[in-house]
Amino acid sequence: MNTNIKLVIWDLDDTFWNGTLSEGGxxxxxxxxxxxxxxxxxxxxxxxxxxxTFVDAKEELVKxxxxxxxxxxxxxxxxxxxxxxxxxxxxHLRSENVLFIDDNHLNRQEVSFYNENINVIDExxxxxxxxxxxxxxxxxxxxxRLKQYKILEEKSTKKLEYTSNEKFLESCNIKIEILDNCxxxxxxxxxxxxxxxxxxxxxxxxxxxxxxxxxxxxxxVKKYIKVYDEYGEYGICGFYCIEGDCLEHFLFSCxxxxxxxxxxxxxxxxxxxxxxxGDVAYNLNVFDKPNWIKVKENESNIKxxxxxxxxxxxxxxxxxxxxxxxxxxxSTNIEVDTEFNYxxxxxxxxxxxxxxxxxxxxxxxxxxxxxxxxxxxxxxNDSFExxxxxxxxxxxxxxxxxxYTFGVYDNRKDGLSFVYGHYDRKFTDxxxxxxxxxxxxxxxxxxxxxxIDNNYEFKGAISQEELQGNLRWLRNEIDDNTTLIIxxxxxxNIENSxxxxxxxxxxxxxxxxxxxxxxxxxxxIVDVRKYVTTEKNLVNDIRHYERKVYKxxxxxxxxxxxxSKKIENNKSIKNEIRIKIEDFKKYIRVIxxxxxx
Numbered sequence: 103m104n105t106n107i108k109l110v111i112w113d114l115d116d117t118f119w120n121g122t123l124s125e126g127g128x129x130x131x132x133x134x135x136x137x138x139x140x141x142x143x144x145x146x147x148x149x150x151x152x153x154x155t156f157v158d159a160k161e162e163l164v165k166x167x168x169x170x171x172x173x174x175x176x177x178x179x180x181x182x183x184x185x186x187x188x189x190x191x192x193x194h195l196r197s198e199n200v201l202f203i204d205d206n207h208l209n210r211q212e213v214s215f216y217n218e219n220i221n222v223i224d225e226x227x228x229x230x231x232x233x234x235x236x237x238x239x240x241x242x243x244x245x246x247r248l249k250q251y252k253i254l255e256e257k258s259t260k261k262l263e264y265t266s267n268e269k270f271l272e273s274c275n276i277k278i279e280i281l282d283n284c285x286x287x288x289x290x291x292x293x294x295x296x297x298x299x300x301x302x303x304x305x306x307x308x309x310x311x312x313x314x315x316x317x318x319x320x321x322x323v324k325k326y327i328k329v330y331d332e333y334g335e336y337g338i339c340g341f342y343c344i345e346g347d348c349l350e351h352f353l354f355s356c357x358x359x360x361x362x363x364x365x366x367x368x369x370x371x372x373x374x375x376x377x378x379x380g381d382v383a384y385n386l387n388v389f390d391k392p393n394w395i396k397v398k399e400n401e402s403n404i405k406x407x408x409x410x411x412x413x414x415x416x417x418x419x420x421x422x423x424x425x426x427x428x429x430x431x432x433s434t435n436i437e438v439d440t441e442f443n444y445x446x447x448x449x450x451x452x453x454x455x456x457x458x459x460x461x462x463x464x465x466x467x468x469x470x471x472x473x474x475x476x477x478x479x480x481x482x483n484d485s486f487e488x489x490x491x492x493x494x495x496x497x498x499x500x501x502x503x504x505x506y507t508f509g510v511y512d513n514r515k516d517g518l519s520f521v522y523g524h525y526d527r528k529f530t531d532x533x534x535x536x537x538x539x540x541x542x543x544x545x546x547x548x549x550x551x552x553x554i555d556n557n558y559e560f561k562g563a564i565s566q567e568e569l570q571g572n573l574r575w576l577r578n579e580i581d582d583n584t585t586l587i588i589x590x591x592x593x594x595n596i597e598n599s600x601x602x603x604x605x606x607x608x609x610x611x612x613x614x615x616x617x618x619x620x621x622x623x624x625x626x627i628v629d630v631r632k633y634v635t636t637e638k639n640l641v642n643d644i645r646h647y648e649r650k651v652y653k654x655x656x657x658x659x660x661x662x663x664x665x666s667k668k669i670e671n672n673k674s675i676k677n678e679i680r681i682k683i684e685d686f687k688k689y690i691r692v693i694x695x696x697x698x699x
Contacts, residue, residue, distance in 0.1 A: 103221050105198050107146060107236045111186060113204035114152035114159055114177075117225045123154050123162065130166060137231055138171050144239025145247040147193070150175040151185050151202070151213075173251045174258070182209050183216030190217060192258055193251065194300070194356040194383075201236075203228065240293070246337070250357055253334040268394065268444075268484075276361055277398040279328040280370075284317045287326055290338045291317075294353055300383040301364055302353035303376060316343055322350070327367065329358055330398060340367065349376040359383060362392035389425040393440060412437035414663060417489055420455050420501025420589065423646050427499070427656050434660065436497075441489055443504075454485040455504045456521045457572035458564065463488055464579070470518055477553075479542055480522050490580065497663055498580065499628075501589040503645045505569055506611050511558040525563030525607070530554050563607065566614035573615075577622045585666045586625040587659055590615050592634035592644050604644050624666070628658045 112118045121128040138148050149172055152159060156177040163169040174192045176185040182204070190197060197220040202213050210222040231237050242248075257274070284291060292310050299305070308316075317324055327340030339355035340363060349371075354364050364384060368376075369391035376386070412435055418424050419441040432438045443453040462471070463486050471486045490498060508521040509528070523529035529538055530551045539546050564572075577586060591608040612631070619627050630647075633654045634640065639647055 103201070103223075103234070103236050105221075105236060106238070107201050107221070108199040109147045109149060109189075109193060109195055109201070110141060110231075111149045111151050111189060111200060111202045112172075113182075113202075113206070113209065113225075114150060114154055116205045117203055117228075118150075118152075119162075123158055128162070134228060135166060135168060137228065138168055140232055141237065141239070142171055142245055142248050143241070143243055144237065145242040146237060146239045147248065147251055148172050149189050149193075150177060151182050151189065152177050153179050153182070155179075170252070171248070173248070173255055181212060183212040186213045186220070187216050190220075193254070194359040196299070249334075250336065253336075254357065257331075271361065271392075271394040274331040274361075274394070276363075276395045277330045278363065278366065278395055279330070279398040280325050280367075281328065282325050284324045284326055284341075287338055288313060288317065291326055291341045294338070294341055294355060295351065298353045298355055300356055300381075301359065303364070303378050303382055303386070304349065304351050304353065305379040306351060316350075321345070327354070327363070328398075329361070329363060340364075342367065342371070344371070344374060347375055349374050352376055356383075362390075362395060365390055366392045366395045389422060391425070391428075393438075414496045414667070415439070415494070416497040416499065416663075417441060417493070417495045418499045419488070419490070420499075421453075421503055421645065423652075424499075424501060427652050427659070431656055431659070436660075436663070439489060439493070439495070452480065452482055452485065453504055453508070454488075455501070456508055456564075457502070457505050457569065457576065458510065458519065458521050459485060460488060460490065461572055461575060462486065463491065466518075470516075474518060474520055478520055478522070479546065481520065490576075494581065495584055497585045497587060497666070499587045499589065499659060500576075502569070502611070502615065503589075503591055505564055505572075506591045506608055507645065508564075510561040510564055511554070512561055513558055515557065519561075520558075521564075524601070528560045530560075563611075566610065569611065569614055570618040573618055573622065573625075577625055582623060584624070585663065586622070587628055587662055588615065588619065588625065589628050589655065590630055592630050592640065592647070594634055594637055594640060594644060596637055596640065596644060599643070601643060608644065626662050628655055628662070630655065632658075 115122045115124075115128075118134060119128045119130045141148060150159070150163075154177050159177045160169060160175075163172065174189050176182075176189055178185070186202060190200060197217045200217075201221040201223065202210065202217075203223055203225060204210050204213070205225045207224070210224070214220060214222050281287075288310070292313050295302075295313065296307055316322060323342075323344040325342055326338055327342075329336040329339055336355070336357050339357050341351060341353055342349060343351040352364075352368070354367075358364070365386060368374075368386050373388040378386070414436045416431065416436050417439045418428055418431075422442040422444070424442065425440070428438050428440055441455070443451060443455060466474075466486070471483075475481050475483055475485070489495075504521075507524060509523050509525040510519055510521055512519045527534065535548075535551055538551075573588070580586065590612045593605050593608050593612065595603075595605045615627065619625055630651075633651045634647055639651055641648055
């Protein structure tokens with residue numbers, strides 16, 4: 103053990119206490135109780151992974167006044183290897199910074215097998231813990247680190263109540279504070295620079311003197327980050343320093359994992375240059391800015407210019423490349439909501455933007471949805487949820503590129519269908535199975551592919567008639583006053599493309615779209631063909647464009663919205679005039695009647 107231990111995971115029977123709880127007789131060494139409390143005062147956390155009845159074990163630990171000293175306890179009559187892995191995932195710590203103590207050598211071996219590089223040891227080591235070099239920790243007499251992990255634990259429990267992680271994050275009311283009085287926080291910033299790893303993008307481990315020089319250098323931009331949510335305060339959990347146009351330091355505490363803080367800050371800085379060092383938990387990108395994070399205003403970041411009021415509520419549904427449209431729209435008087443493809447909690451892409459899926463949300467029952475989710479790794483519960491159905495929008499912007507791309511598979515027995523991959527090749531073909539396997543971390547075996555082949559018929563692309571039918575159906579589902587804006591596809595032939603002749607399919611689908619739009623009320627096309635005129639306007643494939651194209655598309659969208667508002671305003675004015683005329687007529691009739699009588 104030659105590393106700093108940040109978490110100790112304890113077995114209970116014949117380890118934490120003497121004896122077996124289920125057999126009736128246990129005895130607790132007072133020194134072990136003191137070790138738990140002292141570790142907490144050093145900022146080192148404790149957890150439990152033990153084969154016991156949860157209620158009974160908790161009762162004993164409550165009697166000892168220790169229950170609240172343990173974070174993310176796992177107490178159950180099941181194997182420990184994966185339970186320990188679950189604890190590590192929940193606390194966001196690397197296995198080499200964790201010690202597992204258990205009297206049973208088989209349990210230790212199993213935990214080591216499932217958690218590579220974890221430290222394991224038997225109960226004889228317990229009396230040596232406080233004197234060992236790896237358990238020095240950092241003085242924390244107020245138990246602030248324990249309190250912060252308890253916040254994380256409470257939030258993790260609450261998360262189980264939500265089917266969508268994004269909905270959960272939205273409910274957390276996450277706020278970020280960006281502060282510049284770094285001289286007052288040198289100790290904490292120095293600690294972050296040296297303690298953070300998984301979310302330290304630059305990994306420049308500098309001395310305290312070097313840090314002081316940087317903070318007092320007026321040519322650099324230095325800020326530290328505080329984060330808050332419904333469950334409490336995270337404290338100072340991030341720092342960045344910009345030299346010239348490049349991020350010299352960019353790092354965040356693991357407390358903020360899965361919140362999107364690092365991506366929000368990067369986007370807020372307008373995606374500056376950064377030389378990422380080593381492996382990081384989450385890669386940064388130059389498109390996204392998590393919309394569930396808000397700024398907590400303070401004297402150092404209040405803008406002189408007041409934000410314009412948002413008087414149009416808009417939803418963008420489509421691929422994540424549309425985040426660039428979001429970027430431009432969000433700076434106007436339009437309140438923008440999004441519904442994009444996303445990476446799930448194991449990094450796999452989930453596409454829910456196909457019109458077939460949007461229709462299935464309403465058409466399928468819960469049993470049918472559950473069947474697809476359980477059978478297919480590219481569907482999740484969230485696939486069958488859409489803000490279109492549970493929120494009111496003035497405008498919905500919808501890109502159909504996934505309809506232009508995905509293949510359709512129909513179940514031969516029950517008629518259920520799903521969409522995935524490409525319309526011109528089955529993803530179950532043996533020639534491409536290996537690529538699919540690698541993408542899904544080799545978790546899909548031949549049985550999965552054979553099951554799809556045996557039970558589903560590959561139909562190729564959604565037909566032109568089906569696409570038109572889906573759009574008619576969608577128009578009927580949403581409010582008549584909601585303006586629906588459809589983005590079509592480019593029609594550029596890409597030389598030497600893997601997606602051969604894809605532009606011909608786009609031409610066919612665009613024609614179907616042009617035909618149906620004319621019959622739909624309050625529905626418009628933003629014609630991408632006007633802006634994507636050469637191969638130079640494309641990035642990587644026919645579905646992604648250079649940035650200026652997205653700006654031009656946005657300008658088109660804004661024009662449509664403004665025109666729709668004029669029409670709506672004219673309707674309102676005409677309606678008001680009509681009402682006044684009717685009122686005036688009534689008044690005249692009353693006067694006439696009085697005069698006659």
